[in-house]
Amino acid sequence: MGPAFAAVGAGVAALLESSMASRYQIAGAQLQIVLLFGIAITLVYGFEEGMAWAFVGGLFLDFLAMRPMGSTVFGLLIAMAATDLAVPLLSRSRYPGVIGAVLVLTPVFLVISNVVTGLLRPPAPSIQLTALVAAGIVNAAMAALIAPLVIGLKRRAEQRERVVWWR
Secondary structure, three states, X not given: OOHHHHHHHHHHHHHHHHHOHXXXXXXXXXXXHHHHHHHHHHHHOOHHHHHXXXXXXXXXXXXXXXXXXXXXXXXXXXXXXXXXXXXXXXXXXXXXXXXXXXXXXXHHHHHHHHHHHHHHOOOOOOOOHHHHHHXXXXXXXXXXXXXXXXXXXXHHHHHHHOOOOOO
């Protein structure tokens, strides 16, 4: 995939998240499209692509949602770093690994993002535990749909890169 393609994809995902996904909520939880794809890309493609995705996607989200610059970037970078640390545990089973990582890291990302935004902006209402659990479940369900797409793209790229040595 490469970091440049990840950066472009993160920009598109941030645009979708801030324009369309922000209007719809499921059980009081909003889809975190940049986080979902970032975790999937980090698990499937690797650390560099995940970090490029987190940095560019976070900057786009901060800019488009008019948040303090760096608040979303910081949360996404922490989530991608935690995902990369969990790669040895999750790499054998990518599909359930993506879903599990999203389920665990969505509340972590939301708390970090809320704290950092709160430190950089005047006080905001606190997040309730039920909202964190609902966000984790909704995002994990979306990850169940997104993970096969990312894994399929990776497999297709691997098949194209294979060199036939006898020709």
